[in-house]
Amino acid sequence: MINHQLIVVGGGLAGLRAAVEARADGIDVAVLSQVWPGRSHSGAAQGGINAALANDPEGHDDTPEKHAFDTVKGSDYLADQDAAIQMTSDAPGVIFEMEHWGCPFSRYDDGRIAQRPFGGAGYPRTCYGADKTGHYLLHTLVERAYQRGITMYTEQFVTRLIVHDGRCIGVVAYDMTKGGFEAFCGEAVIMATGGAGRTYSNTTNAIISTGGGMAMAYQAGVPLKDMEFIQFHPTGLLTTNILMTEGARGEGGYLINDLGERFMSKYAAKAMELAPRDITSRSIQTEINEGRGIGGKGYVYLDLRHLGAEKIMERLPGIRDLAIHFEGVDPIDEPVPIVPSQHYTMGGIDTDVNGATQLPGLYAAGECACVSVHGANRLGGNSLLETIVFGRRSGAAAARYIQGEPGGGAQAAAAPSAAAVQEMAVAVDRLASGAGSEDSYAIRAEMTTTMKEHFGIFRDEPTMRTGLDTMLALKERSRHMTLRNKFGVFNLDMMRTLELEGMVDVALATAAGALARTESRGSHSRTDYPARDDVNWLKHTLAYYQPEGPRLDSKPVALGTFEPQERKY
Amino acid sequence: MPTATFHIKRFDPDNDDMPRYDEFSVPYETSLTVLDGLFYVQEHFDGSLSFRYCCRAAVCGSCAMYINGRYRLACQTNVRHLDGDVITVEPMPHMPLVKDLVCDMTDFFAKYEYIEPWLMRNSQDPEKEIGQTPEERKKLDMPIDCILCGACYSTCPSVWGEGNYIGPAALLKAYRFEVDSRDEARKKRLAHFDNEHGAYRCHTITNCVEACPKELNPTEGIQWLKRAAVRRRLFGRLK
Numbered sequence: 001m002i003n004h005q006l007i008v009v010g011g012g013l014a015g016l017r018a019a020v021e022a023r024a025d026g027i028d029v030a031v032l033s034q035v036w037p038g039r040s041h042s043g044a045a046q047g048g049i050n051a052a053l054a055n056d057p058e059g060h061d062d063t064p065e066k067h068a069f070d071t072v073k074g075s076d077y078l079a080d081q082d083a084a085i086q087m088t089s090d091a092p093g094v095i096f097e098m099e100h101w102g103c104p105f106s107r108y109d110d111g112r113i114a115q116r117p118f119g120g121a122g123y124p125r126t127c128y129g130a131d132k133t134g135h136y137l138l139h140t141l142v143e144r145a146y147q148r149g150i151t152m153y154t155e156q157f158v159t160r161l162i163v164h165d166g167r168c169i170g171v172v173a174y175d176m177t178k179g180g181f182e183a184f185c186g187e188a189v190i191m192a193t194g195g196a197g198r199t200y201s202n203t204t205n206a207i208i209s210t211g212g213g214m215a216m217a218y219q220a221g222v223p224l225k226d227m228e229f230i231q232f233h234p235t236g237l238l239t240t241n242i243l244m245t246e247g248a249r250g251e252g253g254y255l256i257n258d259l260g261e262r263f264m265s266k267y268a269a270k271a272m273e274l275a276p277r278d279i280t281s282r283s284i285q286t287e288i289n290e291g292r293g294i295g296g297k298g299y300v301y302l303d304l305r306h307l308g309a310e311k312i313m314e315r316l317p318g319i320r321d322l323a324i325h326f327e328g329v330d331p332i333d334e335p336v337p338i339v340p341s342q343h344y345t346m347g348g349i350d351t352d353v354n355g356a357t358q359l360p361g362l363y364a365a366g367e368c369a370c371v372s373v374h375g376a377n378r379l380g381g382n383s384l385l386e387t388i389v390f391g392r393r394s395g396a397a398a399a400r401y402i403q404g405e406p407g408g409g410a411q412a413a414a415a416p417s418a419a420a421v422q423e424m425a426v427a428v429d430r431l432a433s434g435a436g437s438e439d440s441y442a443i444r445a446e447m448t449t450t451m452k453e454h455f456g457i458f459r460d461e462p463t464m465r466t467g468l469d470t471m472l473a474l475k476e477r478s479r480h481m482t483l484r485n486k487f488g489v490f491n492l493d494m495m496r497t498l499e500l501e502g503m504v505d506v507a508l509a510t511a512a513g514a515l516a517r518t519e520s521r522g523s524h525s526r527t528d529y530p531a532r533d534d535v536n537w538l539k540h541t542l543a544y545y546q547p548e549g550p551r552l553d554s555k556p557v558a559l560g561t562f563e564p565q566e567r568k569y
Numbered sequence: 570m571p572t573a574t575f576h577i578k579r580f581d582p583d584n585d586d587m588p589r590y591d592e593f594s595v596p597y598e599t600s601l602t603v604l605d606g607l608f609y610v611q612e613h614f615d616g617s618l619s620f621r622y623c624c625r626a627a628v629c630g631s632c633a634m635y636i637n638g639r640y641r642l643a644c645q646t647n648v649r650h651l652d653g654d655v656i657t658v659e660p661m662p663h664m665p666l667v668k669d670l671v672c673d674m675t676d677f678f679a680k681y682e683y684i685e686p687w688l689m690r691n692s693q694d695p696e697k698e699i700g701q702t703p704e705e706r707k708k709l710d711m712p713i714d715c716i717l718c719g720a721c722y723s724t725c726p727s728v729w730g731e732g733n734y735i736g737p738a739a740l741l742k743a744y745r746f747e748v749d750s751r752d753e754a755r756k757k758r759l760a761h762f763d764n765e766h767g768a769y770r771c772h773t774i775t776n777c778v779e780a781c782p783k784e785l786n787p788t789e790g791i792q793w794l795k796r797a798a799v800r801r802r803l804f805g806r807l808k
Contacts, residue, residue, distance in 0.1 A: 035621075036678065038717055039629040053697075099698045102688030102749065104709045111700030129713075135628055136713060143687040177667050206624040239600055242626045322626060325645050441612040484616040488581065490668045493616035 001183045001417045004030035004151065005402050007170055008190045009158050009213060011037025013134075013387035014366025014394075015192030016141040016150075018355075021395030023148045027402055031145065032156040032173055032184060034208055038142045041194050041206035042387060045134025046318060047247035048116060048126035049388075050381035051091035055112045059123030064088040066122055071382060072562045074120040074276050075375025076522035076532065078226065078540070080558035083353050083371045087382075090389045095127055098388065103140040105129050106315075116250045116315075118380045120276035120569065126381040131245050131318040137384060153184070157495050158212065159424055161189065161220045161362070164416040168220070168362035172420050174498075179489045181424045183417035187402040188361045190394055191217060191349060192387075195367040199507040200342035201448035204236050204243040213368040215502025217349045218509065222357045223542040223553070225370040227347035227506070228513035229523050231378055232457050234280040236341025237327045238299045244319050244338055246380040248304055248331075249273040251315050255284065256301040256335060257292040263300075271569035278377040278523045279569060281340035285457045294337065301335035308332075340457060344383060346374045346523065347510070350542060350555075355394025361401070365394040372540065375557075376522020431497060432486035440481045440497040443474050443504070450474070451507055455514050460528045464515045471504070471511045472549055478504050509543040512550045517541065534564055572596045573648045575606050577618070578659040581668050590657075591615065597648070603658060604632055604643040607670075620670040630716030633723075633782065634670055635659040640720035640780040661723035677719050680735040684761045686742045689754030705750040712745035712790055714783050721777035721787050727770045734770040735762070737777040737787035744790030747797060763798035771795070 006022050008015045011033030019029045031037065052062040067088035072079050099105060099113060106114040106129050118126040129136040145152065155176040162170040162183060170185035196211025197203035218224050234255070235244040249255070255273050257263045267283040268275035275283070288298050304312055309332045312320055316331070323329050323336050348370035355363040366387040373386055454467025478501055485493045519533035520526045538557055543550040572594045580588035593614050595606045604625055611618045621631040625644040632643040636658055637651050648656055664672035721737040722728055728736045743762050746752045762768045768791050777787040 035623050035629070035631060036674070036717075039623045039631050041624060041629075044624045044626055044628050096694075096696070096698055100688075100690070100694040102746070102751065104706060104713050104749075105698075107701055107703050107706045109703060111698075111702050113698050132628075132714070135716075139713070146682055147685070147687040177671075177673070206626075206629065207622050240625075318628075325627060325647075488583065488617070488668070490619035490671050491617075492611055492619060 001185055001414060003413070004028045004184070004186050006030070006188050006190065006398055007032065007184050007186045008192060009171055010040070010192035010194065010366070011035070011152065011154070012040035012042035012192060012194055012366060013138055013141060013384065014391035015190065016145050017388050017391030018190045018192060018365055018395035018398070019150050020141065020144055020148055021392045022399040023150055025396065025399035027399045030151040030153060030184065032153045032158055032171065034155065034157050036154045037145065037152060038139055040138060041209050042384070043135045043138040044206060044243065045384050046131045046243060046245035047118065047250065048128035048133045048381050049095065049137065049384035050118065050121065050125050050379070051095045051127060051385065052088065052125060053092055053095065053113060053115060053127065055108060056115045056124040059115060059125060062123040062125055064091065067091065067125060069562055070121050071373060071379055072375070073567055074377055074379040076377055076567060077538065077564040078375030078521060078557060079373050080371065081561045082558045083373045085561065086353050087373050087385060087389045091385055094388045094392060098137060098140055101140050101144050103129065104136050116247060117274060118250050119246055119271070119274045119280065120379045121381070126247070126250065128247060131247050131316045134384060158216070159498055160420065161216050162413070162416055162420045163220055163359065164413065167360045169413050170417060172424050174495065176490050179487070181421050183421050185413035185417050188363065188398045190355065190398055191362065191364040191368050192366045192391065193368045195345040196503065196506045197342050197345065199448065199503050199510070200451045202236070202241050202452050203342040204233055204241050205342070210499045210503050211345070211368070211506040212499055212502055213364065214348055214506050217357065217359070217362060217364065218505060218545045219502070220359060221545065222359050222362065223350045223544050224506070224509045225347055225350040225540050225542055226372060226513070227345070227509040227543055228517055228541060229346035229376050230342060230455065230510060231277055231344035231346060231523050232281040232340040233343030234277055234284055234340050235302050235338040236343070237323065238337040238339050240326050241339070241341035242322055242326050243343070244302055244323070244336060245316070246277070248302060248316055248319060251311065252307055254303040254306070256303045257287045258294050258296065259292060263287050263292070268569040275569045276377055276379060278525070281457055282525055284340050299337045299339045302338045303335040304331040305333070305335065342452070344378055346370070346376065346378055353393065354397035355390055356397055363394040363398050365390040376524060428483065428486050428494060431481060431483035434482065436480040436482040438477045438480045438482060440500050443478055443481065444500050447471065447474050447504060447507055451510070455511055457525060459514060459524065459526050461515070464511065468511045468515055471508050475504050475508060475549065505545065509550050512552060513541045513543055516552055538564065570596045570598060573601055573606060574655045575610060576655050576657045577610070577670070579669050580666060582666055601648045602644055603634070603636055603641070603646045603648060603656060606648065606656070607643060607658070619668040627782070628716060630718035633661055633718035633720045635661055640724060640782065642718065642782045645782065661719060663729050664719070664723050672719065674719055677722050677736070677738065680739040681717065681742060683735060684739045684743045685758055686746065688746060688749060688752050689757060690751070691753045699751045701750050708748040709745060711785055712741050715741055715785060716783060718782060720780040720782060724776040724780040726774055726776065727772055731766070731770055733766045735766055737771070737791065740768055740771070740794060741785070741787040741790045744794055747794065759798060759801060762794050763801070768794040768798060
């Protein structure tokens with residue numbers, strides 16, 4: 001058993017920001033990460049991070065209140081308004097802090113941080129470093145974590161929580177480079193493990209975005225909130241779903257159909273290509289469904305050619321490289337074939353504005369959490385912001401909890417930790433016993449295809465009901481999986497089989513929530529219930545884990561500042 | 570359906586006496602990256618195959634390997650663009666091994682930490698951003714794109730010859746901060762590269778430039794550090 005006061009699971013932006021904050025409060029923090037922290041999926045973010053700095057001449061009268069309004073409107077009014085206001089008012093301060101720590105933002109001539117227009121935003125509000133903002137922010141925070149002397153355990157694959165006397169006191173992890181399971185115990189745990197994009201076959205997400213933290217909290221009895229809201233990014237590369245930033249449209253890029261039309265004029269005449277992501281993705285999918293994809297096929301073009309080589313090289317060099325390497329297309333010379341792709345999990349572990357969950361001692365921040373600031377549809381540039389704002393807040397809250405309510409310490413944790421490690425060993429033994437016959441990779445393939453085809457951009461009851469039945473059958477089959485190799489270091493077979501159990505549970509929460517919600521709101525677009533229904537559904541979905549499938553409940557949305565209205569762009 | 574033949578170096582230091590090569594035939598439709606191929610092998614042929622992965626979009630630095638005799642990111646390498654019928658996949662050479670294609674990066678990151686890779690400031694930070702002109706910011710363009718994949722470190726003969734040499738990646742990181750107009754604690758970091766394990770160990774062989782999958786130029790950064798260190802010694806100033 002390894003002891004630290006605070007265990008942070010995940011070394012992306014949210015986890016590192018939480019760790020840095022708690023460390024500043026004098027807490028002994030350890031970060032556990034499946035990869036070296038600088039390799040986390042936060043680093044794949046491209047376009048930028050929102051804050052009402054009012055640096056752009058066009059945005060000189062921007063304010064955190066206006067940012068909050070855009071966020072709430074973008075969320076289709078499902079965001080908790082107090083949380084959105086908290087995030088947008090914290091935003092300028094945390095961005096300046098990242099800049100003081102060395103983040104290389106792009107600049108205006110006068111030396112201030114540059115800002116670009118993004119979807120659903122009233123002003124150019126998105127601070128950026130070329131189109132590699134996530135990479136720059138992540139490396140800046142990794143550097144700060146080293147500077148603060150935070151203990152980092154890298155290549156640790158966390159498999160479950162340790163709960164004792166109604167408090168979360170640690171986690172069990174597989175040490176990938178040494179082999180074997182070990183307990184990491186403390187007074188509190190912060191989950192910062194990112195999204196669950198890999199439950200879909202058509203995702204922009206990293207291969208490690210498997211919803212592990214969500215699954216562990218869920219299985220420990222903490223509800224997942226609003227899991228039916230899955231964001232499809234309008235512009236993933238056709239063959240790989242790799243992200244082409246919204247910044248490409250922020251810089252003036254066009255979306256073009258087979259007829260050569262800028263078809264967004266039909267769907268969002270004012271905002272055009274900078275409509276929010278839910279609307280833009282539905283528009284693209286409608287063009288495709290109605291036969292106006294390129295050559296009648298399932299994609300449209302992102303056309304950047306009119307921006308010119310100089311602007312593309314300066315502002316969008318990263319996506320140019322990606323398009324060249326992964327699609328064989330240079331955006332300077334040719335339009336880029338793109339398709340809407342799963343991109344973000346709006347839902348997640350139910351938390352308050354300080355990252356606290358219903359389980360004492362367990363906090364969550366970043367994409368794995370649902371505060372909720374994104375509601376039914378997240379605005380571009382708000383996810384990086386969420387990681388830093390709520391990472392910081394959860395780190396501070398966990399520190400206060402540790403300082404205020406000392407638990408039993410290492411002595412009290414010893415017995416439950418040993419039991420939890422033993423249970424993991426038994427679980428792996430059972431998988432490897434040969435009793436099961438199901439191939440986990442076949443289940444994984446069927447799950448990701450089912451989620452893509454039955455819980456995609458447009459949804460209806462019959463399609464989702466079939467999908468839910470398939471997912472329930474996969475859940476049953478996943479009880480009989482077999483493991484070919486239980487020993488050794490870097491045992492991908494074991495890790496990928498164990499992670500699949502959690503992925504199936506998380507995907508089931510999405511499926512059940514989507515089928516139950518009989519309205520269209522934000523990213524959840526039902527052809528059989530095309531209207532938003534504020535009378536019955538202006539509420540959050542809560543999914544509680546049960547072995548046979550989720551039990552659904554709900555909780556109210558925090559309103560009070562912005563009156564819900566029809567969204568027009 | 571075309572197939573690609575993967576010739577993969579295998580070695581488990583805990584159980585094997587000698588490395589071996591296993592061969593697998595991977596079918597694909599129109600496009601296959603080396604990383605896709607490794608997953609296909611792991612899922613369909615041999616679950617015990619070990620390799621690193623994360624973003625699959627050439628930004629995280631996890632999957633640097635030695636593919637057909639060159640340093641490449643497995644995720645960024647399409648098999649259709651490789652010469653020959655057989656794709657030989659090996660771990661980055663000259664590195665200790667964890668298993669199969671997974672190198673031990675402990676020393677690499679210890680050296681990264683050694684140069685104190687963070688912005689150092691003495692002045693009170695302003696309420697808003699520290700100003701930086703586009704021209705000052707442009708100096709950072711090259712070094713901030715480093716993904717710390719380790720290819721430059723693995724390929725550097727000076728690292729092979731002198732185990733304490735901190736190597737191109739850590740020095741490029743030092744350069745990144747030294748040229749940052751906001752950085753103020755230059756003397757402190759200078760001590761980490763102005764020594765016998767630091768910048769002077771670079772003999773401008775430029776293997777690192779050739780190996781870098783992000784097409785960066787660590788040698789250029791290291792040469793700048795050498796000049797800065799000499800200037801400091803001669804004139805007592807860095808820039």
